[in-house]
Amino acid sequence: MVSAGVPQQAIDVFTHYYDQLQAGATGMIPEADVEPLSGIHRAATLEASPEDVRTAADATVVIKLNGGLGTSMGMDRAKSLLPVRRGLSFLDIIVGQVEHVRRTHDVRLPLIFMNSFRTRDDTRAALAHHPGIETPGLPIDFVQNLEPRLRADDLTPVDWPADAELEWCPPGHGDLYTALQTSGILDQLLDAGYLYATVSNSDNLGAAPDPEMMAWFAGSGAPYAAEVCRRTPADVKGGHLVVRRSDGRLVLRETAQTPPEDAAAASDLTLHRYFHTNNLWFDLRVLKKTLDERQGILGLPLIKNRKVVDPADPGSPEVIQIETAMGAAVQVFDGATAIEVDRARFLPVKTTNDLLLLRSDVYGVGDDFRVRATVEPPLVDLDKRYFGTIADFEARFPHVPSLASAERFTVRGDWSFGADVVVAGEVLLEEDETAGKTGDAPGRATRVAEGTRLG
Secondary structure, X not given: OOOOOOOHHHHHHHHHHHHHHHOOOOOOOOHHHEEEOOOOEEHXXXXXXXXXXXXXXXXXXXXXXXXXXXXXXXOOOOHHHOXXXXXXXXXXXXXXXXXXXXXXXXXXOOEEEEEOOOXXXXXXXXXXXXXXXXXOOOOOEXXXXXXXXXXXXXXXXXXXXXXXXXXXXXXXXXXXXXXXXXXXXXXXHHHOOOOEEEEEEOOEOOOOOXXXXXXXXXXXXXXXXXXXXXXXXXXXXXXXXXXXXXXXXEEEEOHHHOOHHHHHHHOOOOOOOEXXXXXXXXXXXXXXXXXXXXXXOOOOOOEEEEEEOOOOOXXXXXXXXXXXXXXXXXXXXXXXXXXXXOHHHOOEOOOHHHHHHHHOOOEEEOOOOOEEEOOOOOEEEEOXXXXXXXXXXXXXXXXXXXXXXXXXXXXXXXXXXXXXXXXEXXXXXXXXOOOOOOOOOOOOOEEEOOXXXXX
């Protein structure tokens, strides 16, 4: 890590967790140690004066996590560069959202990206097409720290000469706090008079900068706040906030931190009603003070993430990535709180199912660049064998079908879609389906003809 130029503070953080790993720490949070979250604020009831809104917005910075490559969808560059609507990428829409708030409220509102060493160059090149987005005196981005991936059998750094870059990984988005300090940006923001940060993933276009929420957080006096949503059956695998019995603090429990015997309780929607959106807020002054008091180590819970060193080679050595989650910082700060937000603030794109919905007429983009659902979004389930990667997905969906009248759209087998296809109600396309076939040769995708109405 020293040879790679990793800052000493980041090395100290890695050492802190490596010692825990050697000692057998698992990072598990048993059900017996926690209680469900209840009695929280609701964003729908917020009210603030125009003066309070503007004052808070002018003291807030927007930070977007942009380290993901979209490898689960077969990508090798920043996922935020994917086209989403009208030729606009995630990045273009994020820039538009920030610029709209700046104009509307006459505020500074810096936009800063946390990139990884794999996403920085492509992202900065794309942002060059938005010359007005950078705030004078502040950088447009900073980079997550690096750490070695560890062999699962002996916890030594893995050696992989075929692609030495795969020997390294970012330490999870919990590195946000360390990287803000080691990059110098935390001090720069404070020196420029910024007090608050609102943070979200770049692939979640629902988490647009919200001036009313900025006013709420500034007025709350809380050092930290997490946005949560009501859980549905689709959210049972995500992280959720719980209350630690021993001291009453809010704690983020990820799926990987749930013991197998507690899986049923953790996924019980009547018991644990809220999931963590990975949208959060914090007071920059409190973060600075806390990091200084703890010698740069916040002490977030360890996440032990098992993978293989080369995702393209399932037989390659098993490795452990030491990670932390930025949402876990909720347990660090006295007085940390949570706020329930509408589902509209949670529109992540993790699979091609999500991408198809976002590109369809189910969603629209307003003049304020906010992405809003025009109807109740249907359930989309595409066959991973043929639609799992972006290349396969786009080859089969050269035209996005209308889904505004759909309730459920399930595709099994290899299909491709012509222009002006409409999906209505519940539609299941199976491998032996005959409707819509146009006589393609065996072994090729069955084509749904142009103008076909399914359902």
